[in-house]
Amino acid sequence: MRVAMIGWEYPPSITGGLGVHCFELVSHLAALGVEVDLYLPKQRAGISPPHKNVRLIELGSATARIGAYGTPISMPLDSNYPSDIIGTTDEFARLALSAVHESGMHYDLVHCHDWLTIPAGLMLRDFLGKPLILTIHSTEFDRNPIPWNWISDIESLGVRSADRTIAVSKRTRQHLMEKYGADGGKVCIIHNGIDAEKYVHRQEASMHKEKLVLFLGRLSHQKGPEQFLRAAKRVLDHERNVRFLVVGDGPLLPRMLSLSIELGISDRVSFWGFVPEHEKLHIYSHCDAYVMPSVSEPFGITALEAMASGTPCILSKTSGVTEVAKNCLLADFWDVDEMASQLLALLRYPSVSRVMSQRQIVEVRALGWRQTAEKTLHAYNEVLGIK
Amino acid sequence: MASICMYFQVHQPLRLRKVQLLSVLSGSMPPSPMDAYFNRELNEKVFRKVAEKCYLPTNKLLLKLIEENGGDFRFSFSLTGVFLEQCRMFGSDVLQSFRRLADTGCVDFLAETYYHSLASFYRDRAEFERQVAMHHEAIQTLLGVTPRVFRNTESIFSNEIAQRAEAMGYSGIVAEGTEGALGSRSPNFLYRPKGCSRINALMRNYPLSDDVGYRFSSRGWKEWPLTAEKYAKWLSNCDGQCINLFLDFETFGEHQWSETGIFSFLRHLPSECLSHPNLNFRMAREVAEWDARGEIDVPLPTSWADMERDLSAWLGNDMQRACFDELQALGSPAMRRGGEALQAWRLLQSSDHLYYLCTKSLADGDVHKYFSHYQNPYEGFINYMNIIQDFKSRLGGV
Numbered sequence: 001m002r003v004a005m006i007g008w009e010y011p012p013s014i015t016g017g018l019g020v021h022c023f024e025l026v027s028h029l030a031a032l033g034v035e036v037d038l039y040l041p042k043q044r045a046g047i048s049p050p051h052k053n054v055r056l057i058e059l060g061s062a063t064a065r066i067g068a069y070g071t072p073i074s075m076p077l078d079s080n081y082p083s084d085i086i087g088t089t090d091e092f093a094r095l096a097l098s099a100v101h102e103s104g105m106h107y108d109l110v111h112c113h114d115w116l117t118i119p120a121g122l123m124l125r126d127f128l129g130k131p132l133i134l135t136i137h138s139t140e141f142d143r144n145p146i147p148w149n150w151i152s153d154i155e156s157l158g159v160r161s162a163d164r165t166i167a168v169s170k171r172t173r174q175h176l177m178e179k180y181g182a183d184g185g186k187v188c189i190i191h192n193g194i195d196a197e198k199y200v201h202r203q204e205a206s207m208h209k210e211k212l213v214l215f216l217g218r219l220s221h222q223k224g225p226e227q228f229l230r231a232a233k234r235v236l237d238h239e240r241n242v243r244f245l246v247v248g249d250g251p252l253l254p255r256m257l258s259l260s261i262e263l264g265i266s267d268r269v270s271f272w273g274f275v276p277e278h279e280k281l282h283i284y285s286h287c288d289a290y291v292m293p294s295v296s297e298p299f300g301i302t303a304l305e306a307m308a309s310g311t312p313c314i315l316s317k318t319s320g321v322t323e324v325a326k327n328c329l330l331a332d333f334w335d336v337d338e339m340a341s342q343l344l345a346l347l348r349y350p351s352v353s354r355v356m357s358q359r360q361i362v363e364v365r366a367l368g369w370r371q372t373a374e375k376t377l378h379a380y381n382e383v384l385g386i387k
Numbered sequence: 388m389a390s391i392c393m394y395f396q397v398h399q400p401l402r403l404r405k406v407q408l409l410s411v412l413s414g415s416m417p418p419s420p421m422d423a424y425f426n427r428e429l430n431e432k433v434f435r436k437v438a439e440k441c442y443l444p445t446n447k448l449l450l451k452l453i454e455e456n457g458g459d460f461r462f463s464f465s466l467t468g469v470f471l472e473q474c475r476m477f478g479s480d481v482l483q484s485f486r487r488l489a490d491t492g493c494v495d496f497l498a499e500t501y502y503h504s505l506a507s508f509y510r511d512r513a514e515f516e517r518q519v520a521m522h523h524e525a526i527q528t529l530l531g532v533t534p535r536v537f538r539n540t541e542s543i544f545s546n547e548i549a550q551r552a553e554a555m556g557y558s559g560i561v562a563e564g565t566e567g568a569l570g571s572r573s574p575n576f577l578y579r580p581k582g583c584s585r586i587n588a589l590m591r592n593y594p595l596s597d598d599v600g601y602r603f604s605s606r607g608w609k610e611w612p613l614t615a616e617k618y619a620k621w622l623s624n625c626d627g628q629c630i631n632l633f634l635d636f637e638t639f640g641e642h643q644w645s646e647t648g649i650f651s652f653l654r655h656l657p658s659e660c661l662s663h664p665n666l667n668f669r670m671a672r673e674v675a676e677w678d679a680r681g682e683i684d685v686p687l688p689t690s691w692a693d694m695e696r697d698l699s700a701w702l703g704n705d706m707q708r709a710c711f712d713e714l715q716a717l718g719s720p721a722m723r724r725g726g727e728a729l730q731a732w733r734l735l736q737s738s739d740h741l742y743y744l745c746t747k748s749l750a751d752g753d754v755h756k757y758f759s760h761y762q763n764p765y766e767g768f769i770n771y772m773n774i775i776q777d778f779k780s781r782l783g784g785v
Contacts, residue, residue, distance in 0.1 A: 234409060238409075238412045238413075326763060327746075327763075327765070328763075328765070329763075329765050329766060329769070330762055330763075330766070337407060337409050338407060340409055341407035341408040341409045341410075341769075341773075342408075342769065344408045344409070344412070345408050345769040345772065345773065348408075349706075349709070349768070349769065349772050351704075351705040351706045351708075351709040351768070352706055352765055352768050352769060352772075354705050355704050355705050355706050355746060355764075355765075355768075356765055359746055
């Protein structure tokens, strides 16, 4: 089987789960014997295929300056590129089409990821006359408090046109049905996975005197950094010897910096900006708790990363990852008091951190990307009528 | 001739309120520990629901069956003190229905720890005896029956616990019929626990008990549907002195809903059993007086919970052990304080609070989840620990 896959990001330059997913998915599909050509906008950093069955085909120049999770408000647009994002995705679609056309390559199906690649997916599907699979990692309703209609229109069109849509969680599937009128029978749920072996395990008797609490994600409304800082304030009212790490970049960075000053906790909050993958592994393992206060989280791969490191997690109840990972604490994203109480409990009661940590490490071992790839292959076979 | 010795365990936990650590630390907890810790509204709601689905209809049916069978249908109950407390708060009608059964003389009531606690493992050994004495007295006062057979919390049993029950004057003690205790021997005989001279152990026949308690409504079970006629035939084929069928009372109408046919099963069970000339029904106090047929040696505690049938359902992980130790340490100050503080300390001892913190996976974890009102064991642990911290500060920062 040969698949024309269309992605947007690819490690090491990634801004979220889509890039990780595409890398892991093509690697594991390839290991399952599927030949994958992954079409991507030109990436900022050099990339190389993970397997002999995978070809990475970069198109255009430096398109990836636009993050997969960017919005017209926040994204730093590349000067070489048209300033409208529709133009960007359409241009990418045209580039993908001409690349496929020129190569004369035969494919069994087309698989694209999220709204940025939907125009390309639809174009290739029409050109090749092959089924289209669409994975939705997040919807415009997740990303923006006030969704852009023209983006949600593209998502809606994609979901209604695809032969099969893959949602990364039950809640995303539900969204697709409610917001876009998707046919539930054509939307399957395939959760993300984790390469658990990669992660460094947290040492229980931490050498550092200061306790560390981690936020790791884009600084956007969706991820709830403001709730993180407000919970931090509540914790610090009772426990001074705690440092709060904010790892990640994003449009809300300036606002978060001023908020930490306003709350009088700027000496206890460290903003680390974007950190590369290999540093991330170590950050998790040095922290005493990980908080994911997302307002809307279709999945939340970082939660699995923290769990693979044995770092106790407090996760927003509105996150897809809680459908598969049970060894964590849950809080409503708006409930800052509850988050602070849970944090204080994790810091004060060592037995809960210990038990949670042990069980998390065991739990995530069963959530490998291999299963994600197997289920995806199953979806391919279903669409192609292969038993 | 084998006697059917049925006993029903009746317990309803007093669930805790959600307590945030921030409220504890900022001193915004209600003044009364009882109001602050126990979720009266939720407990009342659950109690009344179970009363309507299980306690009242089942007791009504049992009374009818006793009357119909003219004293040939007999059985036993074990009511925890925590359940009796809730009868006092939310269900005098429920207590009355037990009293009516007690008055027939065909129903026995067992002794327990009043607070459904793990006091048999406390360093302060006297607390166990105190709780058993409290329960003994409550059963005498409320039901007019003097217990003769002891059932430790969750059927937790060991040589030592049997010896202590014997020292308290009981003639029988309930135990799980584990392979570890019995080897290849049948549970359908009385056994003398090692180190005891008078008390007899009534060994729960767990396969036959679980056929009703767990498997009754399981459509994947090859024996489904289980009829009273079929079950009576199985019992009639058993050898031994007594077939000990020990069930959670909530099997009737709550764990097994009315729609599963469980009430119809119970309705026909006495007559179907009594139609076999080699079967009769006996109360636990009657059976306990017979001669033991051998000795059992159970140095490590067994229980009726989970696949392991040991203490791991309550003390299996670090969180559970931390809670157990912390609460135990508050015993002396709580006793010095007395009154509501002592009552709160004892009610917090209910083994349920530890049961919710179990992190076992697979089938047992599901059972724990079924019974728990927490989202997961971690939330349960934090809530319980927050309450202990608050209690500690009330007792003067022990």
